[in-house]
Amino acid sequence: MTGTIFHVDLDAFYASVEQQDNPSLKGKPVIVGPQPGNRGVVSACSYEARRFGIHSGMPVSRAARLCPQGIFRPVRMKRYLEISEEIMKELADITPVFQQISIDEAFLDLSGTERLFGPALQVGRMIKERIADRFGLTLSIGIAANKFLAKLASEYEKPDGLFQVTEPIEFLDRLSLKDIWGIGEKTLDRLAELNITSIQKLRSFSRDILCSMMGVAGGRYLYLAARGMDPGIYSDHPRSHSISSERTFARDKKDRTAINKTLLELSQQIMHRLIVGGWQANTAVLKVRYEDFTTTTIQKTLKHYLTSSDELYRVALELLRKKWNGSTPIRLLGVGTTQLLRPGSLEQGELFEDRDLKRRKVEQAVTELKEKMKGLKLTKASLLETKDRCG
Secondary structure, three states, rough: OOOOEEEEEOHHHHHHHHHHHHHOOOOEEEEEOOOOOOOOOOOOOOHHHHOOOOOOOEEEHHHHOOOOEEEOOOOOOHHHHHHHHHHHHHHOOOOOOEEEOOOEEEEEOOOOOHHOOHHHHHHHHHHHHHHHHHOOEEEEEEEEHHOOOOOHHHHHHHOOOOEEOOOOOHHHOOOOOHHOOOOOOOHHHHHHHHOOOOOOHHHOOOOOHHHHHHHHHHHHHHHHHHHHOOOOHHHHHHOEEEEEEEEEEEEEEEEHHHHHHHHHHHHHHOOOOHHHHEEOOOOOEEEEEEOOOOOOEEEEOOOOOOHHHHHHHHHHHHHHHHHHOOOEEEEEEEEEEEEEEEHHHHHOOOOOOOHHHHHHHHHHHHHHHHHHHOOOOOOOOHHHOHHHHHH
């Protein structure tokens, strides 16, 4: 196997940002989400909170019962995106072969760079030190010959981990089936019914037999995963024709609040990349992969160019309603835009700017200010507490 792929994963990112911005929270169980007594789920939590059994997607009412001393902080997505953008720039400076896959994760391809940068583990330590020194945050890095193994490796010694896979089969055999990225509860149940209880046993089956038992897509995925071969969990997209971002869930999800939150994060990332890249697009694309590995893609072309992350999010929600029954677990969500063009004048007949176009101009102005004035913090007034707005 060849290649040197890094998977970089910021540890408990939202909660860690809250602790870094407010040092009095360090070492304490921080829970990011609505205050107890309100409906909603946990968006993220610190490792101190995880010791109480709290995890993302959990109702805040249950989190409050498990950890009465937990400190609940509201979601500050603009702040997380701001920090994420700066960290991703640092990572992208290391290698031009860079793929951000979520607000707190990225792949770096450092194949063939050992003479330039040194051994992979040395580069990993350098990255961790650089991010810790500048941002005060820890991250975990997995290093392997492909993205799939690198992703598993970053989870292996979390938090603040650094692990390189040199013997893929030996590494996989240390893990349990539930540790394999992309294998959800329904797949585990089906494998248990077939008396397949370990990765070693899974690997003993041929591709044809697995496909006959698990379906063509599922069988192929399991066959490749058990052998440390990348089943294609993250794909690259031609940037000249489209911009997209995907999220593969560690466990299949059907919680509507968590799924909507993911759509919002993806929409914000895509709109930011459109603005920074100087692109405009009028076609939104939604990709959904269900628990049985079947995948569907749907798109909508508007009569005008997408103008804000809010608008892209609304369109993505509309497309999701057409493709999801609300109960079938989802393993992957993707949002994208196609038919990219450079900005021009208003379309013929559009004599007046609508509200969404004004929103795009505001978002573009904010982006430009952040580029010019590093460290500048800008927050929507609607996200500020009443006392902050009223003085």
